[in-house]
Amino acid sequence: GAGVSQSPSNKVTEKGKDVELRCDPISGHTALYWYRQRLGQGLEFLIYFQGNSAPDKSGLPSDRFSAERTGESVSTLTIQRTQQEDSAVYLCASSFTGDRGEQFFGPGTRLTVL
């Protein structure tokens, strides 16, 4: 009965470096979402995957951000050439498709760009 897991829990990187954040959704969940939460802010939608459909990338802030998902399992969010404004907590969530939006969230990865 594992929930959504994310790794690493914390990541400190230097400006200009690339980072990869990983999300393991709940087994059987067909939809997977990435959100970003800047300090003291609400969650901003980044991207979601649903089965074999094309992902909704409408929330990605720039072309430095990309994400992949292998089948209905693991997803990786990649940020290239990180900037200080990328510092945030990146949250992953998963759900059954069409489950009326009830998403289960992971603990997040706190990214700090120096």
Next chain:
Amino acid sequence: AQKVTQAQTEISVVEKEDVTLDCVYETRDTTYYLFWYKQPPSGELVFLIRRNSFDEQNEISGRYSWNFQKSTSSFNFTITASQVVDSAVYFCALTRDSTGTASKLTFGTGTRLQVTL
């Protein structure tokens, strides 16, 4: 476009006081879902409630209650007899009715609730 507004940035109350967290939303969808999530200091989002746009009945769960008023596009959350463990950031969120498809959540900026002894 969808929008959720939580005008109260931070609220401080003394334990046992009642407190209401406001949420106002905007959407062009005729059917949608509203949510409240709790984010304690540990950081993990905890689901509290989901409400369908067709169901305007108020809901009570223990010390928690929710008042959904479609006429004013509001979905307010009341904690009765607050406790220190209620201290957290509370988020209101909105999604369109997504039967058969996934749908992103639009979040408000959150209200930080501090309950002191």
